[in-house]
Amino acid sequence: MTAPRLRTEPSIAHLDADAFFASVEQAQRPSLRGRPVLVGGTGPRGVVAAASYEARAMGVRSAMSMASARRACPQATVVVPRFDAYTAYSARIMAALRERSDAVEPLSIDEAFADLGAVRPGPGGWPGVARDLRERAVELAGVPVSVGMGRSKLVAKLASAAAKPAGVVVVAPEDEDAFLLPMPVRSLWGVGPVSAERLEKIGVRTVEDLRGQPLDTLTMVLGDAAGSNLFRVARGWDDRPVAETRERKSAGAEHTFERDLHGRAEVAAQLPAVVDQAYARLERHGGAARTVTAKVRFAGFSTVTRAVSLPSPTADRAALHEAAARALDLVELTEPVRLLGVAFSGLSEHAQLMLDLAGPADPAAPGSPAAPDLGGDPGAGADPGAGADPGTDDPDALRPVARRRRGRLRVDDAAPGLDVRHPVHGRGWVVRTRDDGRVAVRFETAATGPGRQIWLDPATEEVELVGALGPDGAELPEGPAEEQPAPGRVSGGG
DNA sequence: TCTGGGGTCCTCCCCCTG
DNA sequence: TCTGCAGGGGGAGGACCC
Numbered sequence: 001m002t003a004p005r006l007r008t009e010p011s012i013a014h015l016d017a018d019a020f021f022a023s024v025e026q027a028q029r030p031s032l033r034g035r036p037v038l039v040g041g042t043g044p045r046g047v048v049a050a051a052s053y054e055a056r057a058m059g060v061r062s063a064m065s066m067a068s069a070r071r072a073c074p075q076a077t078v079v080v081p082r083f084d085a086y087t088a089y090s091a092r093i094m095a096a097l098r099e100r101s102d103a104v105e106p107l108s109i110d111e112a113f114a115d116l117g118a119v120r121p122g123p124g125g126w127p128g129v130a131r132d133l134r135e136r137a138v139e140l141a142g143v144p145v146s147v148g149m150g151r152s153k154l155v156a157k158l159a160s161a162a163a164k165p166a167g168v169v170v171v172a173p174e175d176e177d178a179f180l181l182p183m184p185v186r187s188l189w190g191v192g193p194v195s196a197e198r199l200e201k202i203g204v205r206t207v208e209d210l211r212g213q214p215l216d217t218l219t220m221v222l223g224d225a226a227g228s229n230l231f232r233v234a235r236g237w238d239d240r241p242v243a244e245t246r247e248r249k250s251a252g253a254e255h256t257f258e259r260d261l262h263g264r265a266e267v268a269a270q271l272p273a274v275v276d277q278a279y280a281r282l283e284r285h286g287g288a289a290r291t292v293t294a295k296v297r298f299a300g301f302s303t304v305t306r307a308v309s310l311p312s313p314t315a316d317r318a319a320l321h322e323a324a325a326r327a328l329d330l331v332e333l334t335e336p337v338r339l340l341g342v343a344f345s346g347l348s349e350h351a352q353l354m355l356d357l358a359g360p361a362d363p364a365a366p367g368s369p370a371a372p373d374l375g376g377d378p379g380a381g382a383d384p385g386a387g388a389d390p391g392t393d394d395p396d397a398l399r400p401v402a403r404r405r406r407g408r409l410r411v412d413d414a415a416p417g418l419d420v421r422h423p424v425h426g427r428g429w430v431v432r433t434r435d436d437g438r439v440a441v442r443f444e445t446a447a448t449g450p451g452r453q454i455w456l457d458p459a460t461e462e463v464e465l466v467g468a469l470g471p472d473g474a475e476l477p478e479g480p481a482e483e484q485p486a487p488g489r490v491s492g493g494g
Numbered sequence: 495t496c497t498g499g500g501g502t503c504c505t506c507c508c509c510c511t512g
Numbered sequence: 513t514c515t516g517c518a519g520g521g522g523g524a525g526g527a528c529c530c
Contacts, residue, residue: 020530040498047498049530062530067495108500108530190503192528225504226527249502256498281500291522301497307523341499346522 001215001231004239010126010149010170011117012242014156015097015137017089018165020110021050023143024089025079025417028469029429031442031450036076040066042415043258045338049081053165077431079417084476085468086110089141092471096137103242111160113153115242130168142446142471152238155179157189176236181208188233195222210234248285252293253277254341260299261337267296268328270340275324278342279317288313290346292320294327297339306330313348320344406478409463411437421464425454439463447473 017023021039026032036055040048046066058073066078090109097104103115114133121129126149134147144166148159155171158180163169171179184206186196198221204210210218211234219227232238253274261267271294282289293307308327314320324342409420418430420441428443428451437459444451446469456463467475 043498044495045498047496049498063498065496065498068497071495110530190528194527223505246502250500252500254499293523303525305524309522339498343501 001228003235004237006173006237006239007117007151008173009117010151010155010172011115011119012150012153012156013097013101013114013116013130013133014148014153014160015093015112015114015133016146016148016157016160016164017093017110017141018144018146019050019052019056020089020143021081021086022052022055024082024086026052027089027142027471028085028446029442030444030446030448032077036060036073038066038069038073038076038078039081039417040069040078042066042078042080045256045258051076077416079429080415082417082419082468085470088468088470088476089143092141093137093143093145096133096140099136100133101242103244105242105244113156113242116149126170126172127168130170134166134168140471150176152236153240153242154189154233154238155236158183158187161187180234180236181206181211183207185210185230188230190226190229190233195226198222207234248287248347250343250345250347251278251281251285251287251289252341252343253281254295254339254343256297256339257337261340264333267333267337267340268325271324271328271342272321274340274342275321278344279320282320282344282347283315285347287344287347288315289320289344290314290348291344292323292327293343293345294324294331295339295341295343296328296331296333296337297341298335299338300335301338302335303339304331309346313346406465406467409439409458409465411458413465414439414458419466419468421466422456423462427466427469445469445473 022037025037025039026035032052034054035052036058037052038048038055038060039050040046044067048060048062048064048066048069050062051060051069055069055073055076058076060069060073060076070076070078086109093110094104094106094112097112097114100119101114101116104112105114106112116129116133119129124131130147130149134145137145137147146160146163146166147168148156148161148163149168149170150156150159151173155176159169159171162179185191185199185204188207191199199205199210202213202217202221204213210230213231213234215228215231218231221227222230255270255274255277257270261270290313291307291309293305295303295305297303306327308323308330310319310323409418414430414433416430416432419427420430421427422441422443425441425443427445428441431440431442431453433439438455438457440453440455441463442451442453467478470476
């Protein structure tokens with residue numbers, strides 16, 4: 001393996017928002033500033049998607065169970081994620097990068113690479129470029145970000161991690177070894193707990209240790225791909241270009257139920273709603289899929305997947321429902337089920353209608369998995385309490401996808417963090433809910449300063465569920481139903 | 495009151511085909 | 513026609529990332 005030709009200037013930038021979801025909450029809700037905030041699922045099986053730095057100081061990490069996080073930090077405010085708001089802030093952050101480069105590669109909602117090779121640094125040199133970029137992103141989005149720069153994506157990403165919170169780090173080529181070699185291997189992209197443990201067994205803890213290992217040792221320990229990748233990484237060999245787009249390979253949806261499902265009938269009854277959610281995502285990408293995979297996670301946390309492939313990619317809803325049902329049939333349900341998922345893969349860009357020699361699919365045909373109520377509005381099968389009857393005395397515990405529509409706040413839909421409006425008190429957000437149906441609402445926005453909290457009864461008072469505000473203070477338009485935040489439905493952002 | 499949800503990529507293994 | 517082998521494709525599971 002030979003060294004690639006690398007650029008001579010640290011002109012690749014990696015911009016990463018700090019505790020992104022929590023920072024957006026603090027930006028929009030003045031009473032949360034300087035206080036511990038946890039964003040994540042509030043149900044019994046929720047986990048932390050993002051924790052503010054104040055919460056991190058108490059030992060909270062993202063991906064830990066919300067129950068443990070609350071124990072570690074009882075004074076924290078817990079809110080459900082509001083993806084529409086985060087998406088709007090994300091667009092501002094990306095805009096700061098696009099002002100400086102045509103080559104911007106978003107990695108997730110809160111981080112991106114940019115190739116600044118065309119930028120001519122001023123008197124401040126590359127650190128000045130990084131500081132300008134950081135300041136501009138903060139100015140546009142109003143949330144803290146960190147910027148790392150290096151001559152490769154590898155170094156830029158590690159540099160932004162070193163810059164957190166709210167800083168910049170520029171690693172010049174001549175300083176790369178001093179920067180990389182002392183790092184623990186666990187901080188490298190692609191080294192998780194399992195790989196780290198395997199490396200530890202051969203005495204590798206730092207990048208310097210890693211550099212001392214021959215290629216064949218690394219491929220033996222970690223496999224061909226990971227081994228040769230780490231061999232290059234240990235030497236700073238990374239010449240990957242900043243790529244603006246990446247092809248999507250799959251689309252899916254999964255849901256963890258608040259209580260386990262028992263028996264095939266109960267599991268099968270939940271399938272259409274999950275397929276619908278996955279289908280809505282597939283549809284948004286304008287694609288057709290050839291392979292449908294059903295995923296089941298049992299109470300003991302073991303996971304089984306079964307796939308069914310069609311002769312050709314199809315965008316036909318009924319055919320995909322039917323394939324998902326067949327895939328689920330292949331799963332032996334030996335234990336209670338905590339999670340059900342469906343993924344579409346083998347995507348083709350243009351929806352290709354499946355040739356049906358027997359005539360067009362009839363969604364109402366006997367035995368068809370696509371009952372008439374699934375044929376229209378995506379997510380209709382997900383309406384809590386409607387559609388499939390799971391055969392339980394507590395249907396809410398099984399609802400696969402919460403769908404919150406704007407309008408009069410329903411007690412069932414109230415969750416901490418949601419935006420509401422009251423005819424007298426104005427705009428606020430739900431701080432907490434109580435078993436008797438009353439909700440505590442704090443009336444404040446980014447523009448008002450900290451507001452006061454009032455207990456309200458949505459059954460008797462007009463409390464309206466409204467959309468989130470964007471960074472400019474304007475209410476965001478309503479997105480697709482399946483993108484509404486659901487209890488327990490969380491994502492990254494740290 | 496352990497352990498979400500969206501993905502990508504890799505490895506292993508089995509089956510089919512030439 | 514049968515057998516053995518190699519390679520490709522696809523399914524299953526797992527590691528990893530945010």
